[in-house]
Amino acid sequence: MSDLLQRLRGRGWRMTAQRRVVAEVLNGDHVHLTADEVLARATARLPEISRATVYNTLGELVSLGEVVEVTAHGRAKRYDPNAHRPHQHLVCSDCGTIRDVHPGGDPLADLPDSERFGYTVSEAEVTYRGRCPDCARP
Numbered sequence: 117m118s119d120l121l122q123r124l125r126g127r128g129w130r131m132t133a134q135r136r137v138v139a140e141v142l143n144g145d146h147v148h149l150t151a152d153e154v155l156a157r158a159t160a161r162l163p164e165i166s167r168a169t170v171y172n173t174l175g176e177l178v179s180l181g182e183v184v185e186v187t188a189h190g191r192a193k194r195y196d197p198n199a200h201r202p203h204q205h206l207v208c209s210d211c212g213t214i215r216d217v218h219p220g221g222d223p224l225a226d227l228p229d230s231e232r233f234g235y236t237v238s239e240a241e242v243t244y245r246g247r248c249p250d251c252a253r254p
């Protein structure tokens with residue numbers, strides 16, 4: 117469970133009603149929402165929330181390291197509250213649904229020295245693609 121709200125409370129994050137709604141929308145597992153989706157869901161809960169507040173809050177959560185930006189090729193950037201447990205993504209090529217997955221190996225360690233070209237390699241990102249059960253259904 118990604119306990120974003122709990123983590124933010126623990127850090128003493130200033131929790132106004134508007135900021136809390138943004139954090140609530142992002143709380144949970146397998147959450148990968150675009151900024152527009154966050155805005156739509158936040159507005160449904162708190163109609164007076166402003167676009168600027170939503171975008172600023174997202175930016176702040178990213179700079180705090182509590183939310184990570186996920187870029188899926190050809191799709192809008194998404195916000196992922198699962199920021200502390202290393203994971204990779206499984207993406208449906210049809211509907212774009214994203215799941216957090218934990219492959220057995222370590223993609224960073226799996227790159228041999230001969231393939232590092234002298235780089236100090238600090239991160240690895242693997243995207244698995246396929247069709248989710250809903251899209252695969254005839």
Ligand SMILES: [Zn+2]
Pocket residue numbers: 208209210211212213247248249250251252
């Ligand atoms: Zn799908």
Ligand SMILES: [Zn+2]
Pocket residue numbers: 146148196198203204205215216
């Ligand atoms: Zn994720």
